[in-house]
Amino acid sequence: MSPVVTVTDLTKRYGGVTALDGVSFSLAENRIYGLLGRNGAGKTTLMQILTAQNFATSGDVAVFGQHPYENERVLSRISFIKESQTYPSALRVHHVLRAASLVHPCWDEELAQQLVDDFRLPPRRNVRKLSRGMLSSLGIIVGLASRAPLTFFDEPYLGLDAVARQIFYDRLLADYTEHPRTIVLSTHLIDEVSDLIEHVLLIDRGRLLLDVEAEALRGQVLTVAGPVAAVDEFTRTGAELHRVLLGGAARATVRGDFGPTDHDRARALGLTLEASSLQDTVVRLTTATNGAAPATVGATSKEAVR
Numbered sequence: 647m648s649p650v651v652t653v654t655d656l657t658k659r660y661g662g663v664t665a666l667d668g669v670s671f672s673l674a675e676n677r678i679y680g681l682l683g684r685n686g687a688g689k690t691t692l693m694q695i696l697t698a699q700n701f702a703t704s705g706d707v708a709v710f711g712q713h714p715y716e717n718e719r720v721l722s723r724i725s726f727i728k729e730s731q732t733y734p735s736a737l738r739v740h741h742v743l744r745a746a747s748l749v750h751p752c753w754d755e756e757l758a759q760q761l762v763d764d765f766r767l768p769p770r771r772n773v774r775k776l777s778r779g780m781l782s783s784l785g786i787i788v789g790l791a792s793r794a795p796l797t798f799f800d801e802p803y804l805g806l807d808a809v810a811r812q813i814f815y816d817r818l819l820a821d822y823t824e825h826p827r828t829i830v831l832s833t834h835l836i837d838e839v840s841d842l843i844e845h846v847l848l849i850d851r852g853r854l855l856l857d858v859e860a861e862a863l864r865g866q867v868l869t870v871a872g873p874v875a876a877v878d879e880f881t882r883t884g885a886e887l888h889r890v891l892l893g894g895a896a897r898a899t900v901r902g903d904f905g906p907t908d909h910d911r912a913r914a915l916g917l918t919l920e921a922s923s924l925q926d927t928v929v930r931l932t933t934a935t936n937g938a939a940p941a942t943v944g945a946t947s948k949e950a951v952r
């Protein structure tokens with residue numbers, strides 16, 4: 647099946663700032679992607695280019711097999727929900743939903759109304775009078791009810807409380823299960839979405855660090871803990887990303903091609919072994935690339951980054 651998005655050697659420079667640096671990947675049909683990375687990594691720039699709201703400096707993008715710029719056939723199949731979306735101040739909530747229904751051919755009005763109830767949005771309230779979280783809810787409703795074959799959520803939940811965020815995750819998963827499509831979710835709340843994400847794209851300083859199935863990643867990055875000598879022995883077979891020393895004990899995050907025999911090996915060495923959380927993996931990978939020098943710590947809670 648041909649990819650929904652193909653990005654080839656994409657570079658974007660803003661003057662002296664390289665926001666994207668030779669990025670290549672593709673997005674398959676009917677998957678949920680997590681687009682992750684630290685502040686300033688280049689995530690928004692990438693989504694802007696894919697949705698024709700920004701220009702590449704070099705490289706190619708194809709969306710549904712075509713260039714997205716001024717391409718109505720492509721753009722009508724995309725929904726892009728941004729952090730801090732603004733609306734013309736004269737509009738009320740129901741006006742925004744009506745306008746969105748006109749530009750998104752797959753719009754589902756019943757779903758939109760159900761989400762308005764779920765998020766307790768007052769339909770007749772002027773958008774200027776919505777709270778910060780209510781504005782985010784409105785964006786999320788547009789993103790879900792548009793049912794676009796390619797949907798981008800760029801940090802969609804500024805100001806949204808924990809209950810509303812959970813409603814978003816639940817409704818997204820339920821609707822995606824019934825109406826599969828390609829969804830790209832960019833977020834810093836990695837733990838909250840780790841069960842939703844099927845494929846991870848991790849960007850760091852404009853470069854693609856990871857392009858991997860979430861399930862495969864879970865087996866590749868492990869946290870191993872126990873006596874220092876035993877941890878040293880175990881980590882010989884992987885790339886160590888991070889270590890904490892506590893007296894004679896160590897806790898290390900290690901990346902490698904691990905299998906069942908490694909779990910037996912850890913047990914034989916008297917070590918505990920567990921899969922790192924997605925958030926921990928992202929933190930370790932994006933701090934390990936700083937090239938920070940290893941440090942030694944005593945029996946404190948301070949961390950030594952390798």
Ligand SMILES: Nc1ncnc2c1ncn2[C@@H]1O[C@H](COP(=O)(O)OP(=O)(O)OP(=O)(O)O)[C@@H](O)[C@H]1O
Nearest residue numbers: 660663664665683684685686687688689690691692
């Ligand atoms: N219009 C612009 N002019 C100059 N530099 C820009 C512009 N837009 C973005 N940048 C820079 O490009 C880099 C990538 O920014 P971008 O907004 O894509 O990152 P991000 O991963 O979305 O960050 P965040 O998670 O903080 O939203 C940053 O260094 C940013 O300062």
